Amino acid sequence: IVVSGTAEVTRGDEVILLSENQSTYIPLGVTHRLRNPGKLPLELIEVQSGSYLGEDDI
Structure with missing residues (x-):
């Protein structure tokens, strides 16, 4: 969920x-990538679901 800026x-x-x-x-x-294309800072909330929620689950 984008809080501010553009993703x-x-x-x-x-x-x-x-x-x-x-x-x-x-x-x-699905292969995915996130980038801030703007000049303003991008703030977002990432929500994960599933049985494993480790940092290496990307």
């Missing part, structure tokens, strides 16, 4: 721009 999310072959109060879902196993 560029690459999800598989798709590139999505998200702004304040927007979010996206990344299915299990």
